[in-house]
Amino acid sequence: MLVMGFVSTMVFLILYGILFPSSDLPVISSVLPVFDGVFDSGIWFFILGAMIGVFAILGTMLTEATSE
Amino acid sequence: MGLITSMAAFWLAILVVFVLVNRGIWVFTDVSKSMSMFMLEKALGPPIDFVEGKRGSAATSWIIQGALWLIPASVITFCGLWLSHDPEALHSLSSWGLNPASTSLITSGFLVAVYGSVGMLLIGSSMHIVPELGGTTLATEKNATLMSFVWTLAVFVMFIAANKPEILGIKVMPLATLLSNLALIAVIVNMLLTAASRTKKMPLPAWMMIIGMISAPVSVVVLAITGPLDSGSGQWLATRMGGTSFFLMMSGAILYGASRGSGNPLWSRSLAAVTMVGAILTINPAGLIEGEIASDFLGISAASFEPSRNDIIAGSFLLALSLIPIIALSANVLATMRGDDVFIENPDSPGMPEINLAAFMAVPIAIGGLFVLTDHLTGTNELTGIHTSLVLMGVWVVFVPASLGAALSIFPEASGRNVLSVNRSRWAFWLMAGGAFSGLVFTMMADFSDMALLEAAIEEENSTASRIRVLGSILFYGTVLGSIYHSLNIISGSFRGALADEGPTPSSTSISSPYKLTKETTVRKILAQREGKLDTVVVPESSTDVPGNPTEL
Secondary structure (H helix, E strand, C coil): CHHHHHHHHHHHHHHHHHHCCCCCCCCHHHHHHHHCCCCCCCHHHHHHHHHHHHHHHHHHHHHHHHCC | CCHHHHHHHHHHHHHHHHHHHHHCCHHHHHHHHHHHHHHHCHHHCHHHHHCCCCCCHHHHHHHHHHHHHHHHHHHHHHHHHHHCCCCCCCHHHHHHCCCCCHHHHHHHHHHHHHHHHHHHHHHHHHHHHHHHHHCCCCCCHHHHHHHHHHHHHHHHHHHHHHHCCEECCEECHHHHHHHHHHHHHHHHHHHHHHHHCCCCCCCHHHHHHHHHHHHHHHHHHHHHHHCHHHCHHHHHHHHHHHHHHHHHHHHHHHHHHHHHHHCCCCCCHHHHHHHHHHHHHCCCCCCCCCCHHHHHHHCCCCCCCCCCHHHHHHHHHHHHHCHHHHHHHHHHHHHHHHCCCCCCCCCCCCCHHHHHHHHHHHHHHHHHHHHHHHHHHCCCCCCHHHHHHHHHHHHHHHHHHHHHHHHHHHHHHHHCECCCCHHHHHHHHHHHHHHHHHHHHHHHHHHHHHHHHHHCCCCCCCHHHHHHHHHHHHHHHHHHHHHHHHHHHHHHHHHHCCECCCCCCCCCCCCCCCCCCCCCCCHHHHHHCCCCCCCCCCCCCCCCCCCCCCCCC
8 A cells, every 4th residue: 555655646746747847736835835944953853753653652552442 | 967967867767767667656557557548549539530450550550651751751862962062953943932952951851761761660660569579469559550640740840840940930840849749658658558568578679669769758858857958068968869769769670670580589688688778878879960950859049069078078988888789789680680500591581681781880880970979079070071971871771771671571460461572672672772872972972072172271162072972862862762662562562462471381392300400490501500411421221330250151
């Protein structure tokens, strides 16, 4: 499923680039400028990693508690 | 009042507490027991029904929350180390009104690690160890479980207080002290009731944990009564006694954990007694060198540290003596883990590598602490530049592994399930230990470099130290990953880990030996004792001692 999602995303982006050259991506191009000057230090990559870990724990707790 | 007088009052108070716990309070014993039990359960009303009273639930709850606190503690410390070389890294948080600085993050990371992780893991372990060694059950599982959430709230308030000391003109840290002491007093009463219902003589590790818990509030009361709490020396001594409290609890936990995890009996009861008595009689080097943190906790103004000549002599002497209980503990734990031979028993068992690391590193870090503390006590202050790195190393290479190791080794018995994966536990250990040790060693190298330039009065920016700090903070990230791995392993294990009562599969083969063994053993142990031989000696059955003769024809 992950591979399929990745491939279809790439296909969509390439297709969009061919059909609408030099046009910004909808939604994404409006959201990204909000983060300008926010994640401008390498520390954010590490914090992002820790956040993924925390969400993995939360996800584990939810799935374990609701399984069966 | 001088330092030695305050210490004498502390020794006397602990002795009185020990006697009272053992002998009871004369005719009031039964009344106090039933009243304490009422206060711990029924007096709390509906909140007590929110938690379950199943056996082991309190220890499990404290241990899981302690493990979870490892993540924020390591992340905050990592951010503090990063900001020491890149102060503007988190400037974007200023739009939310947050302006984190390296020093405040490192202090709050230290507090969260000590009170959130180490404190909760040790108290959780004590809730299993004390009843187990006393041959009884915890007096009230419900209250102990409920108090774990109060303690967690206290740690959260502590974290806020370290970064924002005053909100609306009100000091925040005393609120954290109030909450944590509320939970601690309930836990102490619970432990005393448990100890009172013991059915057999309780071994020393259990007493260490109880006395360790009690010594925290007792030391503050003693310093308040004897007077020096508003002086710099008194606040410094209060911080040191906080270290004593944690050291005693940690000693009890790892002595039990080393014995239980390895399956070997405690190597020396005499050394355990030396550890306990020595820890009380001496001044422990664990913790921050300055007494300011004690004044923050108590909400009093910080006094300048101006010890008298007698205080310096007595303090240095008692600090140096503190190596005796630390070496005794380290030797006892390592020898217990080795057992009869040269190998550590069950080296893959979760918790054992952590305990081994803590016991191994306790002595060198304590020696480093002695140098820095004596330097501070005498007013020289030449080594205070490495103080922060050394304190962090003490926390992340001794106290956290010790408390986590003890908690991991008793987790199966407390929760009824093993951690999910031994392999993941091993990975978590290497990430955590490797990250903390290497990251903090590099940070300490940068500290030394800064100190050298400061001494030479060079005002230029030290680019070498800055680069080493980058490396140190990135390496410390391994501790964050290790914390996440450990927490995931414990949480998943509590849901679907192998049941703890499933014993190991017995071997289908057995070795019949002509030797009488006093207990079961392994081939490895026999070989390690240099008693066994792999060469089989064949002796013919018909052989006799009669000398042979030529065959008569």
